[in-house]
Amino acid sequence: MNKLLYLLIVFPLLGYGQSTKRLTGYVQDAQTGERLIGATLFHPESGKGTTSNAYGFFSLSLPRGKQLVEARFVGYQRTTLELNLQQDTLIVVRLTPGLDLEEVTVKGRHNTSSHPELSNLSFNRINMETIDRIPVILGERDLLKSLQYLPGVKGGRENTTTYNVRGGSDDQNLILLDGVPVYNVSHVFGFFSTFNNDAIKSASFYKGGIPARFGGRLSSVLDISMKEGNMRKASGTFSISPISGRFTYEAPIKRDTASYLISFRRSFIDLPMVLMQKIYDSAQTYGFKFYDFNGKTNWMVNEKNRLYLSIYAGRDKQFHRSEYAGVSTRNHYQWGNLTGVLRWNKLFSPKLFANFSAYFSQYQYEQEAKSNSDETFTEFYTSSKLWDHSAKFDFEYYPATNYTLRFGGKYSHLVFKPNILQVKGNEYNQKFNDQYTNQSDLAELYFENDVQWGDFNINGGGRLSNYFADGEYYLHIQPRLAAGVKLGQGYSLTASYMLMTQHLHLLTNSSLGLPTDLWVASTGKVKPETGYQFALGMEKDFNQTYRAGVEAYYKQMDHVIRFEEGETFVNANENNWEESVLVGQGRAYGSELFVEKRKGRLTGMLSYTLAWSERQFDEVNNRNWFPFKYDRRHDISLMAEYELQTNSSYKKSLSFGFTLQSGNHLSVSDAEMPGIMPPGMQESVWSDLPEWFSTRKTFYEPNNFRMPSFHHLDIGYSSKRKRSNGKIYTWTFSIYNVYNRMNPWYYYKKDNEVRSVSVFPIIPSVSFTYKW
Known part of the structure; x- marks a missing residue:
C-alpha cells in the first residue's frame, strides 16, 4: 500500500520544480461568455497539455519565460496564446465559434482527451449541434434518443427515451442536470425526454470506467x-x-x-x-x-x-x-x-x-x-x-x-x-x-x-x-x-x-x-x-x-x-x-x-x-x-x-x-x-x-x-x-x-x-x- 501511494502521489511530483510557473484560467465562448467544458490547452514545446473541467477551469505547469500555448475546442477556431510567464498567472481564454479547417472535427462526439484512459466505447462527449440534425419523429430533438445510436446502449420500446446500458435496467442510469439527479426523464409515456435541447450546453456519457466522483447507479452516467x-x-x-x-x-x-x-x-x-x-x-x-x-x-x-x-x-x-x-x-x-x-x-x-x-x-x-x-x-x-x-x-x-x-x-x-x-x-x-x-x-x-x-x-x-x-x-x-x-x-x-x-x-x-x-x-x-x-x-x-x-x-x-x-x-x-x-x-x-x-x-x-x-x-x-x-x-x-x-x-x-x-x-x-x-x-x-x-x-x-x-x-x-x-x-x-x-x-x-x-x-x- 505504501508503494502504491508513492507511485500515485510522490512520483508525479518529481517533475515539478521552482523553474516552472502555474498557468491557470478559464476557457469560454468569445461571443457569449459561456464556459467551455473539455477544451484542450496544449504546450507544443514540451508536449504537455490539459483540459478544462466541468466549469471551464484549467491548470497547467509551464517553464518560466516566453511560451506558446494552443487552445482548441470542437466547433471553435484554434487560438495560439503568446505568454511571458514570470509568475503564476490567471487568464481567460476566449475561443471564437467557427470551423478550424486544420482541426479534426468529430461528428457526434468530442475528442476524448479529457479522459485519455477511457476508450471511445466507454466515454463520449455529446455534440449538441449534431443532435439537432439527427432525424427524429415529429421534429423533437432528443438527447436521450441520440444515445441509443451508441454501441452498448439499447432503447426500450420503439421511439421511447428509456435506455439500457450493457445489460442493466433503465433505473441503473444516473442522469444529472447541473449535478442534480433527475428521477423521471420522460414525457408522454416515454415518447419524449424532459430535456430541452435549447437549454443544454453539453453532455458527457460514461458506461465504462466511471470515475469515483460519480456514484449511486450501476450502469452509466449522463452528466448534462x-x-x-x-x-x-x-x-x-x-x-x-x-x-x-x-x-x-x-x-x-x-x-x-x-x-x-x-x-x-x-x-x-x-x-x-x-x-x-x-x-x-x-x-x-x-x-x-x-x-x-x-x-x-x-x-x-x-x-x-x-x-x-x-x-x-x-x-x-x-x-x-x-x-x-x-x-x-x-x-x-x-x-x-x-x-x-x-x-x-x-x-x-x-x-x-x-x-x-x-x-x-x-x-x-x-x-x-x-x-x-x-x-x-x-x-x-x-x-x-x-x-x-x-x-x-x-x-x-x-x-x-x-x-x-x-x-x-x-x-x-x-x-x-x-x-x-x-x-x-x-x-x-x-x-x-x-x-x-x-x-x-x-x-x-x-x-x-x-x-x-x-x-x-x-x-x-x-x-x-x-x-x-x-x-x-x-x-x-x-x-x-x-x-x-x-x-x-x-x-x-x-x-x-x-x-x-x-x-x-x-x-x-x-x-x-x-x-x-x-x-x-x-x-x-x-x-x-x-x-x-x-x-x-x-x-x-x-x-x-x-x-x-x-x-x-x-x-x-x-x-x-x-x-x-x-x-x-x-x-x-x-x-x-x-x-x-x-x-x-x-x-x-x-x-x-x-x-x-x-x-x-x-x-x-x-x-x-x-x-x-x-x-x-x-x-x-x-x-x-x-x-x-x-x-x-x-x-x-x-x-x-x-x-x-x-x-x-x-x-x-x-x-x-x-x-x-x-x-x-x-x-x-x-x-x-x-x-x-x-x-x-x-x-x-x-x-x-x-x-x-x-x-x-x-x-x-x-x-x-x-x-x-x-x-x-x-x-x-x-x-x-x-x-x-x-x-x-x-x-x-x-x-x-x-x-x-x-x-x-x-x-x-x-x-x-x-x-x-x-x-x-x-x-x-x-x-x-x-x-x-
Whole structure:
C-alpha cells in the first residue's frame, strides 16, 4: 500500500520544480461568455497539455519565460496564446465559434482527451449541434434518443427515451442536470425526454470506467450541463415542431459579470383536441399536455469566485372529464420533476479549485378519479413521491502538470412515499400504506488520482458510501481503476474496473398495462444493489480520418429486485411493497465494435453490439437463469451526415439513422385469476373498470416470449442560413421509418392467442428554429 501511494502521489511530483510557473484560467465562448467544458490547452514545446473541467477551469505547469500555448475546442477556431510567464498567472481564454479547417472535427462526439484512459466505447462527449440534425419523429430533438445510436446502449420500446446500458435496467442510469439527479426523464409515456435541447450546453456519457466522483447507479452516467446565459448581449431561440413550441432567452444582467437564462417548452397535443370537443359540444373532454421550464443565473463575484443558481420544472398531465346520464366523472394522471441547485466555484490557489453545491430534487406521480351523481360520490387516489435534499463539495488539486487529485463528498436526506392509496365514498374514507413512508440518509466520500506518464494514462480512486435506513446501515467501499496506453502506429489499449453501489430501486410491473413504475429506497429488508464491471478495449486511428475500436465487458449485479408475478403498483392490501418483491442477481457480458469517419463531407459512425443479459431469482423459474427483458443479442446502428453545401453563411446537409436490433423479451401470461377490488370500488358507478383492478395474471416462466427483430430507417434534411445581422434560420425536415416497417410496440393475449399492436408507421415532420 505504501508503494502504491508513492507511485500515485510522490512520483508525479518529481517533475515539478521552482523553474516552472502555474498557468491557470478559464476557457469560454468569445461571443457569449459561456464556459467551455473539455477544451484542450496544449504546450507544443514540451508536449504537455490539459483540459478544462466541468466549469471551464484549467491548470497547467509551464517553464518560466516566453511560451506558446494552443487552445482548441470542437466547433471553435484554434487560438495560439503568446505568454511571458514570470509568475503564476490567471487568464481567460476566449475561443471564437467557427470551423478550424486544420482541426479534426468529430461528428457526434468530442475528442476524448479529457479522459485519455477511457476508450471511445466507454466515454463520449455529446455534440449538441449534431443532435439537432439527427432525424427524429415529429421534429423533437432528443438527447436521450441520440444515445441509443451508441454501441452498448439499447432503447426500450420503439421511439421511447428509456435506455439500457450493457445489460442493466433503465433505473441503473444516473442522469444529472447541473449535478442534480433527475428521477423521471420522460414525457408522454416515454415518447419524449424532459430535456430541452435549447437549454443544454453539453453532455458527457460514461458506461465504462466511471470515475469515483460519480456514484449511486450501476450502469452509466449522463452528466448534462445547462447553458449559463449570454454574458455579452441579449439573444434567444424560438423553435416550433408539430408537437411543441420552445422559447429560450438569455441576456447579461451586467456585462461580463452576471447573466441569466430562461427556457420554456409546451406541447400542443391537447389544444386541437379540446377545441374540437368544444366545437361539437361533446359530453367528454380529454387530452394530454406537458411542459418544461429551465432557469439559470450566474454571477462572477470576482476572478476567484462565481455563483450559479439553476432551476428545472416539468410536468405531464393526462385528463378526462365527462357528463353522462346525471353522472359526472373527472380523471387525471400526472407526474413531474422539480429540481434546484445553488453552486459556488472557488479558486483557492493556482493549484486548488473547488465547487460547493446544495440541491433538491423532487419527483411526484399521482392518479385521481372522481365520480359524482345526485346520490353517490366515489373518489380513488394513488400516488408515489420522492424527495432528495443534498449538499456536496468537490475539490481539484493540481500539484503537477501530469497529476491531478480530485476528492470530495456528499450528504443526502431522502424521503419516499412509494405506494399511497386512498378510496373515498359517501360513507367511507380509507387510506392505505401511508405508514410505509421511508426516510434514509446517505454519506459519501471519494478520491481520484489522475496521472499521465507519457503515453500511459491512469485514473485510480475509490468511493466510500454509508447508507442509513430503518435502523440499518450499509457501508460500501467502491474501488475504480481505468488505464490507457498508446502503443504506436495509431493503436491504443484501455482497461477498466469499477465497483458500484445503488441505494435506490425502481419497481416495474411485469405486465403491459398501466405504467406502474415507482422509486423505493433500500431498507432493512431490501439491501442496496451492487455490481462490478470489467472492460478491455483496443482502438486504431487511421490518418485522423477513420477510427475503429472494439471493447469487451463483463458485468455482475447483486440484490436486483422485481415484483412478484401478479403484483402491481396498485395494491389495496395492508402490505408494504417489501412484501411484494423478489431479490436476485444479474449478469451481462458482450462486445462492442465501431467504425467512425471523422473528416470529409460524409461523416458518421457504424456500430455493432453482441450482448447477453440474464437474471436469476430463487423463487422464479425453478431458480434457473432467464433472459432479462432487454436481452437483445444483436444491435447494429448507423448514424451519418452528408454535407450538401457549407460556407460561412449557409449550410445544407442530409442525415441518416438506421438501427437493427433483436427483439425484446416479454412475459406473456400463462394463467389469469380474479383480482382483489379496493374497498368501495365494488359499488362504483363506473361501467368499465380498468383490467388491472379485476384481473391478476401469472407467469410461470418470465420473459417467455421474444418479439421479432426491430429495425427502421430515418432520413433528415437540414438547411441553416445565417444572415449578416447574426440571425440564424434553420429548417429541418425528417421522415421517420422511411420504408414503413410496422414494428410491434406491445403484445397482449386474447382468446389464448398472442397479438401485437404497432404504433409508428412512416411519419414525416418539419420543424423551424429562429435564433437571434
